Amino acid sequence: MTPAAPHPLSGLLAFWAEAGVEFAYDDAPVDRLAEGARRLAPKPPPPAVNAKPAAPSRTPLAAHDAEAFDLAKAAAARAIDLPALEAAVAAFPWGGLKARAARTVFARGPANAPVMLIGEGPGAEEDQSGEPFVGRSGQLLERILAAGGLEGRVFITNTVFWRPSADRTPSQAEQAMCLPFVERAIALVKPRILLLAGGASAKHMLRRSEGILSLRGRWFDWTPEGGGEPIPALPILHPAFLLRQPAAKAHAWQDVLTLLSRLDRST
Ligand code: URA
Ligand code: URA
DSSP states (O other), rough: OOOOOOOHHHHHHHHHTTOOOOSSSOOOOOOHHHHHHHHHHHHOOOOOOOOOSSSOOOOOOOHHHHHHHHHHHHHHHHHOOOHHHHHHHHHHHOOOHHOOOOSOOOOOOOOOOEEEEEEEEOOOOHHHSSSOOOOOHHHHHHHHHHHHHHHEEEEEEOOOOSSOOGGGOOOOOHHHHHHHHHHHHHHHHOSSSSEEESHHHHHHHHHHSSHHHTTTTOOOEEOOOOOOOOEEEEEEEOOHHHHOOGGHHHHHHHHHHHHHHHHHTTT
């Protein structure tokens, strides 16, 4: 009698034994069908982390700025569409950032975009061309958006419309001065999702004090200063940071996927 060839299962059993798997059963029975059904059930949407202000209010403006701020609010409220808003921004009589910038940099992108991205502020190239995100950061941003199939679907603007000299981060007061125009742009475009690129944008728009590395990739509810319908907002890493730290692009891709899953659900 020839010995039977080893059954294929014996190899598998030997592997399990080596791997330390000694028991094929648990102490209690497991209903694998119920487990599968649980996995297949539609997942509830992730809860929005509430954008409770970490600091209760924004930095108060100096008296001379308060007057300009009232003008900004009134001019923004009067703008009935984006061209009117752009004209109001360009005509805004303000001696702050505007006095030293070459151009006003308002926005670019479709007026009915489902996604609106708010960056920090114009750099040298933007100051020359009058368009946001056209320099190296802008080129990387376009590649990131294209990777997610979002080219031509994002309305792009900044927290301030004039280049801060020497490319410093805009101050809170400078951002506050431009906020009525940014809020009006959001009200006119009515995006389904806001992307807040970089720490200076995310902290300002969400009134939070954490750093961008902690804020990024999490959903927040953005609500206008005067109240109103909240819009889901996703802080993302700034493309200028990704240029300096290419390894962080993995996070950027994760954030694009996070954005796409929410965008799909809201279509
Ligand atoms: N960085 C920004 O935050 N915005 C721009 O428009 C360009 C570079
Ligand atoms: N700091 C920022 O302001 N933005 C980033 O994306 C990363 C660090």
